[in-house]
Amino acid sequence: EAQVTQNPRYLITVTGKKLTVTCSQNMNHEYMSWYRQDPGLGLRQIYYSMNVEVTDKGDVPEGYKVSRKEKRNFPLILESPSPNQTSLYFCASSMITPGRIYAQYFGPGTRLTVT
Amino acid sequence: GIQVEQSPPDLILQEGANSTLRCNFSDSVNNLQWFHQNPWGQLINLFYIPSGTKQNGRLSATTVATERYSLLYISSSQTTDSGVYFCAVERSRGSQGNLIFGKGTKLSVKP
Numbered sequence: 001e002a003q004v005t006q007n008p009r010y011l012i013t014v015t016g017k018k019l020t021v022t023c024s025q026n027m028n029h030e031y032m033s034w035y036r037q038d039p040g041l042g043l044r045q046i047y048y049s050m051n052v053e054v055t056d057k058g059d060v061p062e063g064y065k066v067s068r069k070e071k072r073n074f075p076l077i078l079e080s081p082s083p084n085q086t087s088l089y090f091c092a093s094s095m096i097t098p099g100r101i102y103a104q105y106f107g108p109g110t111r112l113t114v115t
Numbered sequence: 116g117i118q119v120e121q122s123p124p125d126l127i128l129q130e131g132a133n134s135t136l137r138c139n140f141s142d143s144v145n146n147l148q149w150f151h152q153n154p155w156g157q158l159i160n161l162f163y164i165p166s167g168t169k170q171n172g173r174l175s176a177t178t179v180a181t182e183r184y185s186l187l188y189i190s191s192s193q194t195t196d197s198g199v200y201f202c203a204v205e206r207s208r209g210s211q212g213n214l215i216f217g218k219g220t221k222l223s224v225k226p
Binding site: 031033035040041042043044045048049050056058059088090096099100102103105106109 | 116145146148150156157158159163165201203205210211212213214215216217218219
């Protein structure tokens, strides 16, 4: 079954304790992306990757890191989480061709609470 | 940067009614997609539609790129259509891969 998986689905942590949210896709997609969703603000892009070892900042990258060492995985790293990073996080992937991204497939979401 | 505005922000329908959701964007785009987020939070891609018209069952979408808007039509609405509908665009100039979402239209379909 074609899918994007995220782990963990729910996480409660404390300020400053490093954490990683994993994302994996089995569709051989080149493009992967992380979003956060907050009430009243909709979905905002954190980081994206056009292929292995190619990553770029989205609109809200502060406080986050990513890496893309393998095509199927795109982990999101919070080195020192703060309460303003409490949010619902989504990973997505899609095919691309030069100049165009195609339909995105989303993971189930990770609800993160930082106290 | 590019602005994406969706209207209306909220919509309440009786089951069986039709509706039109709008997405306006402020710059030329390579890519426009419509998504549905169901009440359980799952995001599903409805249409990839940078231009033209597509139909999928009771849903159809039209993008007029030259006039910078897209419309999502829902006919004979059902309670399962409830949720939030988002459009997202990728600008044609600048950073490829940077997707901007509208704030969504929250649809409630009453039985």
